[in-house]
Amino acid sequence: MKKIWILTAALCTMAFANECDKKIERINKEIEFAKIHNDNARKLSLELALKEVKNDCSKDPLFYNKKLEAKKLKEQEVEKIEKELHALDEKKDCMSKVEYKAKKKALKEQKYKIKKEIEEYIDHL
Numbered sequence: 001m002k003k004i005w006i007l008t009a010a011l012c013t014m015a016f017a018n019e020c021d022k023k024i025e026r027i028n029k030e031i032e033f034a035k036i037h038n039d040n041a042r043k044l045s046l047e048l049a050l051k052e053v054k055n056d057c058s059k060d061p062l063f064y065n066k067k068l069e070a071k072k073l074k075e076q077e078v079e080k081i082e083k084e085l086h087a088l089d090e091k092k093d094c095m096s097k098v099e100y101k102a103k104k105k106a107l108k109e110q111k112y113k114i115k116k117e118i119e120e121y122i123d124h125l
Helices: 002-036 040-059 063-090 097-123
Strands: none
Touching: 002 040, 002 063, 040 063, 063 097
């Protein structure tokens, strides 16, 4: 039983560590592309980003996996709100215009706020 747990933990760690490796690999490819096209400013900014990613990954190998998981949770919240908006549209005739508009506005604002947070996650990944 312990062997199965250790093997599972090792596989999960490898999968999580891969997200850091993938990010480092993508940045390295972009650095090579910038070198080929003599885009020194882009190359320097990518090298700085690479340094930050390596620093983040050395502190916490699961850093980017946690961010991706948080992003997925936020996307699920958006889906839930979209379902609530659809359900609200179906109940539109059963409520006053003022109540309907207030609920719809609140849901849309909540959805907008979450989408903004998702964009921030993407920008910082």
